[in-house]
Amino acid sequence: MEELLATLRDSLIGSRRDAALAVTARLLEEGAPPETILQEGLAAAMIELGARWTRGEVYLPEVVAAATLFERCNDLLEPALLSSGVERTGGRVVLATVKGDLHDLGKNMVGAMLKTVGFEVHDIGKNAPVDTIVAAVGEVRPEILGLSALLTTTVPEQRRVIEALAEAGLRDSVKVMVGGAPVTETWAAEIGADGFAPDAPRAVQVALAITGR
């Protein structure tokens, strides 16, 4: 099993799709506990890849491709994870690109990468009105709300969402993270956001930090 887990890690790090899916399936067939496959195989590979990215050894697309593959392997594990009754340890995250804005590449990257560290990601898409976002927070009760905006005309929506959360009495229940090309640390502080990151890998670090992980 150790050998297969090592192969799984290598396949994920190298984004070898067929191999990663086949090894995941094989591990399950051979009776490996799904949480072991998840933790020692998939998650460990993402941690290793993150470390390599930090050292400047791999490019961002390699991390994103691995994160996408992580999700597909995780889908294979899902039924077994459910029946094994293991509690999810990661928190819930709601992600949205604010109203008036159709740019969702950055948000999607952040979503894919948050999943790899165990977060349960509820992506409510792009062009999301304030009410929809607030309703999603009320329903999902996430630890983190991530708001993306790329246009200088839509960035102010991030402030409106934070204000609406306060009016709905939900502001204290959730940490709000903001991102997008025009978004800066100063803006994040001005609108009272809890976190800001200039790129997807750092967004993961910030998400972990503000939720105390």
Add this chain to the structure above:
Amino acid sequence: MDGSRIRTLGRRPAIDVLSREDLERVHSATLDVLETTGLEVGSARVLGLLAEAGAKIDPAARRVRFPGHMVEAAVEAAPRDFLLAARDPAADVIVDGSRGYLSLDGCAAEVVDLDTGARRPPTRDDLRKATILADATPEVAYLWPCVAVTDVPPEAQASYQTLIQLVHSSKHVSAMATYSERDARIAVEMATVVAGSAEALRARPIVSTFQCSLSPLMYDEGPIEAALAFAEAGLPCGFVAMAIGTAGAPTTLAGHLVSLNAELLGGITILETLVPGAPTYYGPYEAFMDLMSGGIGLAWGPEDVLFKLAAAQLARRYDLPMNIIAFGTGAKTQDWQAGAQHALSLMGVLASGDVDLVSATGTIYGSRVFAFENVLLDAELWDIAARILEGFPVSEDLLAVDVIEAVGPAGHFLDQDHTLAHMRERWRARFFGSESWEAWEAAGRPEPKDRARDRAREIVATHEPLPLPEDVERELHAIAARTTGG
């Protein structure tokens, strides 16, 4: 400097980086993409009109697919020459392939404060100052709203920007940050007030725009409807694609070129099909994702120049007016990196043939931060480029054989009448330092950016743009005020 309102680039050589065969492969691959994949267009109205005109529409997917002949006909319908008029006719931008014109950069999310040097969100006063600076700087031929003003509500941003541009400069105004039909109509209304009538505006369009694709392969509802609103009023509307290689376009240069070309030809096809003969231009703005951080427009390298030259070849193939991009940098200040990247990208422009419009000066940090001193530093580079293209004359007098004979071996030319008569023809730096080390130390080690900042402050404090009639200015303010409050 000859006192002209605007300083342009003359005829430029064209360096081909693609062979004729490869150029045709890029073109036919683009037609394949437009016919097979097509574009997503967010406007049901535009999709309906395109269906009537013969495009294949999938309304559920909001997808339009163009047969090749439709694209070719649209490119054919676009005029090669048109005018971007200025309030001051001496600053007219005549788009006919013979001159290259530089614009101010657009809608930066932050500004470096001219007084304190701090990076912060821009206000209307920053845009006013920057517009005055550009009005006074001959190398800047026409204006974009160079910062996104944040001291008005977002729904009033576009109208206040156009107002400030029209009031504080008599150069041509590009309302490039106009993202909806409503904002386009407001820009047209303002331009009409200044021009005097709709007919006068049509004859001398003092305002134009360009609209952007959302890469890959999309036009959102607001921008495409804005494009039609400008074109219907007779105002030029270019198309610009800012596809980011590796993120919003393939990571290979060839694929990046195909994807971006499809977005531009698609936009031009929509416009020329629905408003035939509308003045437009082809604006490929290459940008690249930083492979490590995912940052946009921060990574600058040889691909930038290669892409420019290949895209210029495509524009020549289509005989379309072209808007090329220069002065991109990931630098955070006016340092060696910014200078080298700006100069090298400008050298790319110098080899790109009949490019009409060159964007854009004034920003650093991937076009996200506007810095006043940058405008003047870029102007100095532009002036050098313009001077290089002018070449130098040769005549009996200029060959100076008599003077060489008079001075003879081991003499000097300092006190010759010939020297005194011609030395002021030599180019002189405004911001580059050429003082001695000692003088530099004594002056507190100034850098070009320090001299440029001082000069920018002086210009902003003293330059008086050609004013608008008071009643016209009042009416513009009234129109802008109408846009606040939803």
